[in-house]
Amino acid sequence: MQYPSSWRALHWVIALCVMSLIPIGLWIVARTEANLWDDLTNLLYGIHKAMGFTVLLLMGLRVAFKVFYKSPAYPDSMSRKQIIAAKGLHHLFYVLLIAVPLLGWAGVTAFPALIVFPGFDLPGFPGVPQNEALAQRLFQIHGTLAILLAFLVLGHIGAALRHLVLLKDRVFQRMWFKRR
Numbered sequence: 001m002q003y004p005s006s007w008r009a010l011h012w013v014i015a016l017c018v019m020s021l022i023p024i025g026l027w028i029v030a031r032t033e034a035n036l037w038d039d040l041t042n043l044l045y046g047i048h049k050a051m052g053f054t055v056l057l058l059m060g061l062r063v064a065f066k067v068f069y070k071s072p073a074y075p076d077s078m079s080r081k082q083i084i085a086a087k088g089l090h091h092l093f094y095v096l097l098i099a100v101p102l103l104g105w106a107g108v109t110a111f112p113a114l115i116v117f118p119g120f121d122l123p124g125f126p127g128v129p130q131n132e133a134l135a136q137r138l139f140q141i142h143g144t145l146a147i148l149l150a151f152l153v154l155g156h157i158g159a160a161l162r163h164l165v166l167l168k169d170r171v172f173q174r175m176w177f178k179r180r
């Protein structure tokens, strides 16, 4: 059985955003450390903030899906331990995919650097004061958790491919586009 199509679409849109946000985030930090404050750096910041904030909004929808719809059952070939490990990793993804953009948003609120593109600013994170030292701390935690997320994404891709290529148990197809 597959996940509903709207759930699958949400999964792949968020996956594409996250796989773009991580290299763009690393590129931004590399450029600012090299003191490159030009149009490209500003554009990368704008794209990163807009895409990251979009992930946060989409995660709201995703949590609602998780609460209101039941995930399809795993195949009988998977052991209880494997199912617990898979579910645990998925819950960790939910936590990180909410915490990482929240910390980025809180950081740009504290800095403050809410501008995304000329004429368009993000709303401030309610209750976060303007304080540059706090912003730096928030960015540091944001970066560390984003790197942890990157490693988990690699593990997740590896596990999905193992199901597709080695185990051939149709777990991959649950989240893929083609109907069985």
Ligand code: HEM
Pocket: 018, 021, 022, 023, 024, 025, 026, 028, 029, 032, 048, 049, 050, 051, 052, 053, 055, 056, 097, 100, 101, 102, 104, 105, 107, 108, 122, 139, 140, 142, 143, 144, 146, 147, 149
């Ligand atoms: C799932 C969503 C997000 C992911 C995966 C992500 C990922 C990253 C990564 C990997 C870095 C580089 C960290 C480092 O090397 O220290 C970074 C930096 C940054 N991110 Fe995000 N990010 C996300 C959402 C956001 C959001 C929503 C905002 C703001 C609205 C934001 C603002 C920033 C800023 C300003 C930096 C540069 C921080 C600095 O200069 O130290 N990010 N992000």
